[in-house]
Amino acid sequence: MQFSTHLSSTVQTQQTSHSIWQGAVQAGYPAALWRLPNRTDRELIIDASGTVATVAMDFEELPMGFAVSPFVNPDAERTFFLKADFYWRFDENGTMLAAQNKLPTDHPAFESLFRTDSKTVSKEAIPIVKVIKSIQNQQLDFEEAVSRAIRQMERGTFRKVVLSRTKTIRFEEQPDIPMLFNRLCQAYPNAFVSAVYLPDRNQVWIGATPERLVSVDADGIFRTVALAGTQSAFDSEGRQKRTADAPWTQKEIEEQALVGRYIIGCFKKIRVREYIEEGPRTVVAGNLMHLRSDYSVDTQAVNFPQLGTVMLRLLHPTSAVCGMPRETAQAFILQHEAHERELYSGFLGPVNIARQKGPETDLFVNLRCMKLEGQEGTLYAGAGLTEDSSPAKEWRETELKCDTMLSVITQ
Numbered sequence: 001m002q003f004s005t006h007l008s009s010t011v012q013t014q015q016t017s018h019s020i021w022q023g024a025v026q027a028g029y030p031a032a033l034w035r036l037p038n039r040t041d042r043e044l045i046i047d048a049s050g051t052v053a054t055v056a057m058d059f060e061e062l063p064m065g066f067a068v069s070p071f072v073n074p075d076a077e078r079t080f081f082l083k084a085d086f087y088w089r090f091d092e093n094g095t096m097l098a099a100q101n102k103l104p105t106d107h108p109a110f111e112s113l114f115r116t117d118s119k120t121v122s123k124e125a126i127p128i129v130k131v132i133k134s135i136q137n138q139q140l141d142f143e144e145a146v147s148r149a150i151r152q153m154e155r156g157t158f159r160k161v162v163l164s165r166t167k168t169i170r171f172e173e174q175p176d177i178p179m180l181f182n183r184l185c186q187a188y189p190n191a192f193v194s195a196v197y198l199p200d201r202n203q204v205w206i207g208a209t210p211e212r213l214v215s216v217d218a219d220g221i222f223r224t225v226a227l228a229g230t231q232s233a234f235d236s237e238g239r240q241k242r243t244a245d246a247p248w249t250q251k252e253i254e255e256q257a258l259v260g261r262y263i264i265g266c267f268k269k270i271r272v273r274e275y276i277e278e279g280p281r282t283v284v285a286g287n288l289m290h291l292r293s294d295y296s297v298d299t300q301a302v303n304f305p306q307l308g309t310v311m312l313r314l315l316h317p318t319s320a321v322c323g324m325p326r327e328t329a330q331a332f333i334l335q336h337e338a339h340e341r342e343l344y345s346g347f348l349g350p351v352n353i354a355r356q357k358g359p360e361t362d363l364f365v366n367l368r369c370m371k372l373e374g375q376e377g378t379l380y381a382g383a384g385l386t387e388d389s390s391p392a393k394e395w396r397e398t399e400l401k402c403d404t405m406l407s408v409i410t411q
């Protein structure tokens with residue numbers, strides 16, 4: 001096990017991600033807990049400054065940490081950043097595999113994070129939840145906004161827009177975030193699962209997203225995806241469908257192709273021709289299936305070490321969460337959605353995490369997520385619209401997307 005010099009291994013190995021998370025929340029330290037897709041390790045960082053800084057995203061400049069961006073964040077210039085004053089890695093059974101810290105042991109954070117009374121025992125069940133917003137009005141409003149978008153697309157104002165809605169729930173007691181996080185990890189092995197505590201906003205954001213936005217691994221391989229098109233992963237009898245048998249409509253194929261075209265447009269802008277494109281193929285994301293194309297570039301071979309940063313600024317928000325053309329679609333969203341998206345459909349993930357071979361960054365689009373403020377949870381879900389959309393079908397799609405979180409909460 002790797003340990004930093006400042007902290008004795010006895011103090012560290014006694015901690016669990018659960019006890020450290022609870023200690024951070026009680027003391028008001030920003031914290032991020034995550035598990036990368038198809039991995040078992042859980043990682044946790046704490047920012048001991050007590051506040052979350054706002055930074056311009058630049059992978060070359062940023063220290064090790066965790067980035068969280070709102071949906072509205074031109075050029076990723078105003079991104080929230082939790083720096084990793086403390087970092088831990090645990091296996092799926094909670095055994096600590098690695099720990100690092102950057103602070104002297106007399107820093108007050110030690111006292112708050114490792115106090116024995118912060119080790120509350122994990123509750124077995126998630127408290128009862130109630131859906132508290134009137135679904136009827138919301139459905140009417142959403143479908144009306146979809147109809148308006150369709151009319152604009154028929155007139156040629158834009159080609160695609162992604163409209164979202166919320167679902168508000170109330171927990172009878174404060175839910176146990178690390179336990180919810182573990183359930184999401186078990187239910188969605190190929191998702192990026194994360195929980196972020198932001199004391200300045202008094203919010204926790206938790207989710208299991210299927211959409212990678214930008215990754216750069218220790219070998220300098222850049223990756224992104226074009227994800228769109230949605231259908232249930234189960235047939236009418238509740239059996240899991242085979243991905244090879246998933247039928248896609250022309251509307252869904254076109255919707256996903258627009259996301260792919262948008263990504264290729266970004267490569268063209270910066271004259272990168274050496275990208276590899278694979279797909280589209282059908283992928284399973286929990287209870288849903290999507291169409292996905294994968295794009296990768298060897299940044300060392302093309303001698304473009306800043307590609308990750310440059311592409312992030314160009315890509316966000318992609319047409320999987322905004323639309324095409326981007327500016328017109330974003331203006332429509334801001335004008336017609338009844339709620340503020342805040343961090344939903346922004347991006348989030350670990351930045352410059354020190355691995356054996358070098359630093360790695362993995363940013364994902366913040367989808368299939370819930371914002372938690374006290375006992376109130378807000379679920380967010382959107383649907384990609386083209387002129388061939390049907391309002392009722394798009395509403396049902398957002399219901400299915402809300403179920404990604406809800407089914408785990410109400411399990």
Ligand SMILES: C=C(O[C@H]1C=CC=C(C(=O)O)[C@@H]1O)C(=O)O
Pocket residue numbers: 162164211227228229230290319320321367368380381382383384385401
């Ligand atoms: C906007 C969301 O999903 C996007 C990602 C995959 C498929 C989508 C779709 O079929 O509309 C969306 O573009 C969401 O989950 O809230």
